[in-house]
Amino acid sequence: MYLFELSATILIALISFYIFFRNWKQLRFIEDTLTAKLCSAHQGYIELEGKGYPIHDQLIYAPLSNNQCIWYHSLIEYQETFLHKGRSQARWNIIYQNVSNQQFMLSDGTNSCLVDPDGAKIQSDIKLVWYGNTEWPTTTQILESQSMLNIGSKHYRYQERLIIPRQSLYIIGQFKTLPSHTNQSVREMMRDLIDNWKKDKLQLLTRFDTNKDGEIDQEEWESARLAAQLQAQQIYLERPVEQDVSIITKPDISQRPFIISVYPQKLLIKKYRQVAFSAFALCLMVMGYIVWLMRTYH
Known part of the structure; x- marks a missing residue:
């Protein structure tokens, strides 16, 4: 029991320290990177703020809820019932998952650039959850009703996270300008x-x-x-003259975070700081308990 308890507490300490380090690192990147304007943005790692729009007004539709959006994450789960130690238990198994990787536009009111969401950590505030008896939903979930519907005896759960057009966005990532295809010599x-x-x-x-x-x-x-x-x-x-195309994508350096968030920068900083400090406090408490545990049993 001593070895099991010691191993478990060491594991908790390591996990909490990892959470602290990861969130503190992302916090430092967000705080230390200046917010740029698209008209004067430099090439490289920057952060931008603006509103999201579909490219050329070509909206995409979330595959489950059929809502208009510029990004979605869709999930279908099936509730499996099984016996464990003579007792009936249930668990949700993922049977379908899809994440949009279609590019969209970010506009700061004056200029705009493309956004490639592939590989980004995306934070949205719209999450739809509903239930059904078929593998694919026969009814859609509208944005005005985001509360979970009564589960009843329904064995399929449908979930979608969305970013809809005109939502305010904070983005930190790799900014670069690509020459247009018509700029050939x-x-x-x-x-x-x-x-x-x-x-x-x-x-x-x-x-x-x-x-x-x-x-x-x-x-x-x-x-x-x-x-x-x-x-x-x-x-x-x-040939018609076309402007060069600017785009923000996943950074070339893997240690740099790529974040697309509907939450403003101040709220993100507060969130990452709270998580980092909470994880660090937990790590210190667990380390103190480990020291006490080792002294008690030795």
């Missing part, structure tokens, strides 16, 4: 045109094989390159 366009022509050899021969020998010689290749250059220059002059 004339030389790059020329190379792409020649590559495409090579894929259709018959058309290439029809157009540039002037001596009809079934091959494209050096002189004929020069004619093809000149035609590609002229066509590329024409495309370059006629």
